[in-house]
Amino acid sequence: MSVSFKDQVAIVTGAGGGLGRSHALMLASHGAAVVVNDFGGARDGSGGTTEASEAVVREITAAGGRAIANAGNVASEADMAEMVEQALSAFGRIDVLINNAGILRDKSFAKMEIEDFRRVVEVHLMGTTIATKAVWAQMREQKYGRILVTSSTSGSYGNFGQSNYGAAKMGVLGLMNVLHLEGAKYGIHVNAIVPTAATRMTGDMMDPAMLELLAPELVSPAAVWLVSRDAPSRTALLAGAGTVARLALVESQGVCFTGQEFTPETVGARFDEIASLDGQIEVMAGLDHVDRIIANARAALAKKD
Template sequence: MSIRYDGKVAIVTGSGQGLGRCHAIELAKRGAKVVVNDLGGAADGTGGSSEAAKAVVAEIEAAGGEAIANGANVAKYDEVEAMVKAAMDQWGRVDILVNNAGILRDKSFAKGSLDDFRMVLDVHLMGSINCTKAVWDIMRDQAYGRIVMTTSSSGLYGNFGQTNYGSAKMGVIGAMNTLSQEGAKYNIKVNALAPTAGTRMTEGLIPEAAFDLLTPETVTPAVLYMVSEDAPARTVIAAGAGCYSVVKIHETQGAYLAPEDQSPEGIAANWDAICNTEGEAIPQAGFEQTVKFTGMAAAGLGIELK
């Protein structure tokens, strides 16, 4: 089975270099028409130039593909709207959105400024929301859409010096979870990529031999799968060095505590039972937790819920 995107239009943010460039080029190779979006700033978000995006467009065109360059700042909704309008004016639809644009302002929480924190949130979290909002009605009306958020192990598990980045990267998982529910009946599938790649954002942070294994080309296949016709939904795929895994958030079954034990002391005394992984599950919606807890409480109290 060959996965292709003939007749599909894709927007890839932050695609002037690194992972985004690879995503855009590979989508174009498989038939997609691509908006190559890149503000052209430094890794910390300063500066700006359209040259990187134009170079990727030239590369796509030289290989026989179709692409346009766009320099919208994803943190500014009016610029994002203009970018989506350009895609619609050019090709009449938007089928795929890959939210890849990002910046780094790494510092320990004690030393980092709130301005830097807000800027990282604005680009990673609000940038993803802005772009998704701008294409949502289009995808809903055409009953087709594939959206990829870019998360990170820093958000899923934490990483020293990246409270701002980690907060934003976990935020996009919350967006993915609910957007997947809201988009399901419109054939809009929303997933997330947790990449490990050797890019300018990781250069100098990992050994050179490991850096050489972590090419963007080993990550992009996960994106190509997540934006395909038969893509999964509400799935976090981790990818790097040719390795792929799925990240899942589990919740233990937990334990019901009698009224007299519903205290911090009671929780401490029953901590092993609360943490027991036997019977743990992967909730598909937040309300499932409410149903589970009320059911457990009713059983513990010997009452019937009607």
């Protein structure tokens, strides 16, 4: 099945290099007009320049594509509102938003300053929220939109020295889950990419032999498919080194203590049963979990009677 973004407009944040650049180039090669956003700061978020975004725009236009540069800061509501106005003025609509912009300020939790924690959350979680909020009304009005958030295994699994980054990256998955529900009737699909790639952000963290296998171009096909017309919603794909897998949040069948002794001791005694993933369940909405545990309790009470 061919994937085309003909007559569509995409915004990619943090697109001056690495994953964002790769996503922007692939979107353009599949027909999208692209707003290449990049604040142009250092890895820790300091500084700022338009050079990176303008260079990617030149790559796209040299290949016959359409693109404009934007140097807005995703953590600024005013900048993101201006970016949306720029996109609408240039291209008339917004179909796709890929939230990719990010910074790193890694330290162990004991050594980390709260300001470093706050700043990473501001860019990754709040920046994603602010950029998404900026396009939301337009997508609702046109009854179509594709939004991608960028998560990380540092959140889903953990990575030493990245408490700020991991917390923010799990936060965007929660945002995805809720916006999937709220956007459904407006034709807005919200998904997540969980990449592993060699970029400016990660290049000094990995062995050179590993870096060769982790080109950003081995993530972008999954990311771009997740914002295509035929994409699902509320789907998180892990992608890196040519492997694509689905990340799912599941819960165990658990134990219902209704009508039984329920103490810390009984929880401990039955922990292995509680934790067993035999018969695991993927719950698709918070209220589905509530329905399940209420049904368990009612069944237990009926059995007791």
